[in-house]
Each structure stands twice: as structure tokens, then as C-alpha cells.
Amino acid sequence: MRLTRRHPSLAVVLLCALAVLAARPADGDGAHAPGHGSASGISAQVARLYEEAAVATQQYEAGRRKAEEQKAEARRLEERLDRERRATAVLHDELGRIASSQYRSGGGLPLTVHMILADDPEELMRSQRAVWQAQLSLDRAIEKSERAEVRLTRAEAKAAAAWKALQKRNAELAALKQSIEQKLETARWELQGQADVSVAAGACAGAVRLDQPETRFTASWVAPVETYVLSASFGSGGARWANRHTGQDFAVPIGTPVRAAGAGKVVKVSCGGAFGIEVVLEHAGGYYTQYAHLAAVAVDQGDRVAPGQWIGQSGTSGNSTGPHLHFEVRVTPEMGSAVDPVPWLAQRGVPL
Template sequence: MRSPHCCPLVVSLLLGTVALFPGRPAAAADGASGLDAAAGASVLVARLNDDAAVVARQYEKLRHESETQRSIASRDEKLLVRARTVTTALHKDLGRIARAQYRQSGGVSYTSLLPDSTRELMQTHDVLARVDLAVAYAVARSRQAETRLTRERTRASARWRALQKQYGVLATRNRTVQTKLDVARAVLQRQADAAAATRTCRGAVHLQQPRRRIGHPWVTPVEGYRLSAGFGSGGSHWARGHTGQDFAVPIGSPVRAVGAGQVVRVTCGGAFGMEVVIKHAGGFCTQYAHLAAVTVDQGDRVKAGQWIAQSGTTGNSTGPHLHFEVRSTPAFGSGVNPVPWLAARGVKV
């Protein structure tokens, strides 16, 4: 059943998205330009998915940088301990030398503590002076290293604390986005179920396509998936062997054309719920089923990687996923195993 409160809910979500990301185009403006509530829900889910991906990338970048800073601080701490140990040892040696010189009225240099056999090799004043200078230089270098390491450790620790603070900001933003996304997905699926129940397709929702170029003629139908039911597997929701490969993804995830072709079918209702069928060069067809929205119309030409739909759980479905089939004809029952078919075209799933 379609909730009588779905439109106000979508509007409130849109306004909330504007408040969270003021620098982005407001989805509410799209609604004002003529998009119906269903299209508004699709657009909102797509944008929130994008926002969630941005937050995830920022979080991963912060995590990597934080680990780097923590490693630097830990390394500097170990080096500092080592430098202090060296400095302490040198100070003890200097103290021992000074005491020896004092006992002998200052007439003994640092080298007086060296073994007699070695001291006998150092007969000239020039050599003795250089040894004394070397000891003093080592002490100075050790102190400089200790000062530098202390400064670097302090800086790395401060940077790590700042990153932890940014973590908190990102975590709050992520919770806000995910809350809005969960509600928007529920609205989108509710509208999709209502359309599938009446077998009435709402028409294509035109979403902004990704800007990155696809460098391969074939791609996977979704990204960020988990493989679930495979081709030929048994199950209570199909009378015979499973006719495709299922990709578990959240509701509203972008569904892509695996290759260039022409849309030959867009239908709603029945066991597959909302579905799109594309015919490719060579005669093979691919089917994308259990959708929540479609972004193409029958007869459209599509490219590899182009968004053609949003995933859902319409029809005979136990949860959000994309049911993907490869057929030798557009008709049901001519399916082949999608995994080796894609592999033969350079796509590993």
C-alpha cells in the first residue's frame, strides 16, 4: 500500500539533505520542476548514495592518514628512547672522564681512560685533541637528535589527535546520511511495490549518469555487491534451478548495462517485479530484475556502464538484490550461466 504521508516525507528528506549538503543542488528543486514523488524518491536515493560514498572515501582517507601518523609517533618514540639511552651513556662517560681529570688535577684528557696499548699509539697532541673533540661532538649530536625526535613525536601526536576529532565529525555525518538514506529507500521500495502490484510502470526516471569513463566494453551489472544465489541453484522461490546470478546490494543501488545494446523490454509485476531486458550485438540478451525504478524506456540505446535502473526487491524476492540473467533470446527459459559468460568477456565477478 502506498502511504498517504510519502510525499511530505520525501519533501522533508529533501530539505534535510539541503541542510546537510548546502553546496549541492537541492532535490526539492527537481520536485518543483515537475518530478512526481516516485521520481523524487529515486533522485534522492541516488544523491544520498553518492553522499554516503563521499563520506566513506573521506573516512578511509582519514583512517589511512591516522594510521600513518600513529606509526610515525610510535617510531619516533622508539628512536627517542634510543637517543636518550645513548645520551645517558655518553654523559656517564663524560662524568667518569671529568672525575678522573679532577683527581689528577685536570691533567688527564678523555683519552686517559683508553687502554695503555691504545694510548701508546696516540703520542701526539693533535691526535689527543681530535679524540676529545669527537667525544664532545657525539654528545652534541645526541642532544640534537633527542630534541628533533621530541619535536617530531609531539607534532605527529597532535596531528593524530586532530584526525581523531575529524573522525567524530565524519561519523556524525555518516549517521545522518544513513538515516536519511534508509528512510528514502523505504519510500522508494514502497512506491515500487505499489507499481508492481498494479503492473503499471511509472516510466523512466532520468538520473544524472556517472562522469567517469568506462574503459572496457563489458562491466559488472552493479558495484559493491555480494554474490548470493547462483545459476542453477535450488531454492523455494523458483520451481526449477535458479535462472540467473543474484547480486546482493542495498535498495536504490545503481544498476548498469553490462554492455552496449538496445532496451527491448521494460515491464512491471509478476515474479520478476520490475525488469529491464537489453539485447546486445551477437544476439545475447541480459535481464535485470526485482528493480525499484527504471531509468530507461523500451527502445533506448545504452552504453556499457550506463545506469539503467535502481535495485530493489519487487516481485518474487526475499530481500534487496539484483537478479541478473543472460539469455540467448529475449524470452525466459533461454538462460545461460552469467558468470562464465561475463568471464569470457573479461569481467570477473
Template sequence: MSRSYAQERREARAQRIERDRLRTALHRERRMAAALRRAAGSIASAQYRTGSIVAYTLRTAGPGSGKSLARAHEEADRRERALAARAHSAGQASRALAGASATAAARAAVLAERRDHLKTARTRVKRGLRAARGELRKLAATAARSGSCGGLPRAASRAAVEAAPAPVPRGKWTRPVEHYRLTAPFGGAGGHWADGHTGQDFAVPVGTPVRSIGSGRIVSLTCGDGFGISMVVRHRRGWYSQYAHLSAALAVPGERVGAGERIALSGDTGNSTGPHLHFEVRRKPSRGSSVDPVAWLRKRGVRV
């Protein structure tokens, strides 16, 4: 929806520019046509008064020009034909520009109406998305307190998985989320971390799909501690990835997942200062063995 709205705005602006250009060209052509008609009128007036167009040509050429009568007659005749042709072309151009200008103006009006319609629809979608995110936060908080770890109804989980993009090819790695902003880095100090920050935070809205960075098996789904709703996936060669502060899980322990497969929705549960995904890469499933996840992904060809 947002891309269509932006495209419509760009197209409407281009149509307005084209409409203004055509109007300017139309005015210029009309002025030229008027000037040509005045020049042709002068020739016709001279011919009427003198009975010959040659007299007008000789007068405009000036005395002592040395032109013969035959050459003067040919020159006058050539100029008259050229003026008539230019006046005809100018008239055709004026009519064509007038039609194009009217078409551009009509197109701009249609695009403006569509732009307003898309703007209204976009506002309506945003309101619905805010309401859905608010409801998801409430459900996640309730689930975390009850110890259910925020699993969604199976139908909702299946719909989210079916809407996911195609999995990453086997043996490849990917980012845990898309359209994010990096915030607290690995190793950062602060009041929220007793021994330094053990992962990388990705600032994303509540409900953002969280993807497994690689193929593997879900080994744990926990809730109620500082990580809130949290999931750990075991990958080949003994590597583990953790996804914390979730609002809902789309998979369960023991389930195999592919690289890029959606496994959860981001949230704001646990010891969190705002909506984001806390992401870790570890050598063991338990805490205390984490490495810099951004550097780890970059070594595997994933830019973060």
C-alpha cells in the first residue's frame, strides 16, 4: 500500500509538471501563430494597395538593392509560401498542444483523486495496525505472566508461516528481522546488563516477523525471566541462536525450521525498554557463551 501511494504521488507530480510545460508551449505557439498571421496580413494589405506583392518586397528590401523584377517576384512568392506554411504548422501545433494539455490536466485530476483515496486507505490501515499491535502486546504480557510463553492459535501460526517468503537455500544464513534499526550493541555496558550486553538489539515494532537465521531445531521456548518470551534454535556445528522479548511464538520446541522461516513475532516482554528483538549467537544453549552476533553473521556473508 505504501509503495502504491508513493508511486501515485510521484506520477501525479510528473503529470502536473507535464501539464504546466504543455500550457507554456501552447501559449508560445499561439503567440507565434498570431505574429505570423500579422506578417501575412501585412503582405496581403500591401498587395491589395499596390496590386502587386512585388512592390511590398521591393520596399522592404530597400532602394538600390539591384534585384531584378523577376528575382524580387520569386523572393516575394517564396516568402509568402513559407509564411503560409509556418502559419499552418503553428495552428496544428497549437491544436495538438491544447489537446495534450487538456489530457494532462484530466490525468492529473484523476491521479489526485486516487492519491487522496490511497492516503485515506493508508491512514485506515495504520490505525488497524496500531490497534492490532496494542492487542498483541496485551496478549503477550498475559501469556508471559501465565507461563504459556505466548503461543498463537494454530490457525494464526499457520497463516503467518504461509505468508512467509521462500526459505533461504540450505547452508545459507540470513538476518533475524528486516526493516530494523540497530540499537544496543554486543558488549555494551549499562544498568540493564550486569556483565555487559550479551547480544545485539534490533529496534522493530511489536509484531514484526522474526526469522530463524539458519536451518536447525528449536530447543527451548521460555518466558517469565528478563528475556520475556524467548526462543533458542540449535544450528549445525554446535551453534545456537536466541530470540528474546518476543510477543508470540509461531513454532514449538522440537520443531525443525529452515533458514529464513518465521518462528516468532517481536515484542516488548521481559526486561525491555521498548519494542525490539534481542538476538544472540552462542556456543552453548545456556547463557555465558555468546559471541558478537553481527560479526558472526558477517563472516557468513550476511550484512547487518
């Protein structure tokens, strides 16, 4: 997944970078200075819009499924109505056939005349009763069918009206979803612009304490992002890497919340260099995880984090061709000791 990078004008970048450098020293050892209100504001806005976009998408998809169900119900009722109408037509034809038969056998003469002329009056009476019963049964069946048709017609109209109402609601939800996504896209690139300034200056803004979701993970390990497409894998070759790719890339939009893969301690928050804005966590058992090319961080060095806790927002800072999260698992806090994160996570119950 690749998106075209948008850069602020060179003059703005230089001015912002000079202002950052004048305000605080570079953090080559991982230390970082307090954040600005504007950076905090845009990070929080992106996180909020990200959540709103997710909710809007869920509502739209739920409404779309409901509309499809209602449309299918209207179609089912229409088919049932057609069957009832065909059955009624058959009954009418049967009644017509009986009436014609009566007419051909002298149905226009009074019953007493038939009895006088008949060779066996009792047999005639039995036949007449059978005709009456058949006609009565047909009349009742037709009446029942007509009542059913009325009910089905009403149900069909109700289902069709519900489907139209749902379609209207879904159009409103689609417009809301599009509006939120447009605002989110604008905010994402504003957030990335601030990240580019920080990387150019080599100094990170302070952690933005984002409102954490209510979800509490019971598992000890989770994927570093919730929804993703796997892109460059561990060990793959490429012109942008000196040797081989040292992690697993997750293609996600700018501003996507990045989660701690497991419980641990923040041992590094850094800006600048090939990894751009990055966070490194230390976990029990002598392992470390790295989260690179971020647009913002939500933790400070020394913080303790829980599995699934938001520690930053994805971006495309540093040596990056497009928005994604670069995720590494290491046996030391520094690069050069990486292991393949896909089987490592799978061994801990997190298949990617």
C-alpha cells in the first residue's frame, strides 16, 4: 500500500526546524522534550477521527446488510405472493370446470326435474352432494387464498417501504462516513508534516497521551496494529535496505493507533535517522520490539505499557516509501539482532 508523500514547503520546514532546535537539543540518546499543544491537538484529533471513521464504517456496513436482508424479504414475499396468485387462478379454473360440467349434464334444470328423470334418484343425490361439497371447498379455498394475498400484499409493501427507508439512511451514513474520512485524511497529512519537522530537527515532541480504548486484552501478546495488510517481510531484499529487511511491515494509513505487542518498558523514543520516529520496548525474557516510521508517540521513555496499549500513531517518517509500520523483534535494544517477527508472534498465539 503506497500513498504519495506530501511535504510542507521548504521554507516552512526550515523555519520550524530552527525553532525546534533553538528550543531544545537533539535527542540522539533517545531523550525527548515536552510536546507542543498543536502537535498534541492534531494527534488527538487524528485518533478521535480514526475512531469515528471506524464507528461510521461499522454503522454503514450494518445498515447495508440490514437493507440487503430487507430487500431479500420483500423479494421472498413477492415470490410467495406470485405463488398464491397462481394457486388462486388454478382454483378459479377448477371451479369453472365444475360449473361447465354441471351445465353440460343439465345443471340448468331444477333438482326435482333431475330426480324425476334420473334412473337412480339416490345416486343423483349423492352426486349432487359431492358437487356441493366440492364447490364449498373451492369457495373456502379461494376465500382463504384471497385473504392470504391481502396479507402478503401488505407485508410486501411494508418490507419494500422498510428497504427504501434503510437505503435512505445508508445514503446518509455513507455521506457521514465520507466526510469523516476526508477530515481524517487532511488531519493525517498535517500530523505527518509535524513528524517530518521533528525528524528533520532530530528532536521528538513529547508524548501525546491519547485516550485509550475501553478494550482490555486478556492475551499476553497482540498484533501491533488491529487492521493491516502485510507488506515487506523479514529477510526480503530491496534497494532501500543495506542488506536485508530486518522486520515485518504492516501497511496502514497514517495515524493508525500502534499497540504494544506485549507488556514491557519503553527503553527508547527517538527521532531522526532511517527509522524516523521510533519506539523500542523491552519485554520479559530478553526480547525487545521496535515500532518505526511513526507520525507521533504516546509514551515516554521509562513508561510501563500493557499488551494492546496505544504507544503511538503510524506514519511514513524516515526512510519510508509510504505509510506503514515497521515492526521488529530483537534480542538487544539496538538493530542488528532482529529475529523474524511472524513466527515469533505465532509462537505466542498471534498469527498474522
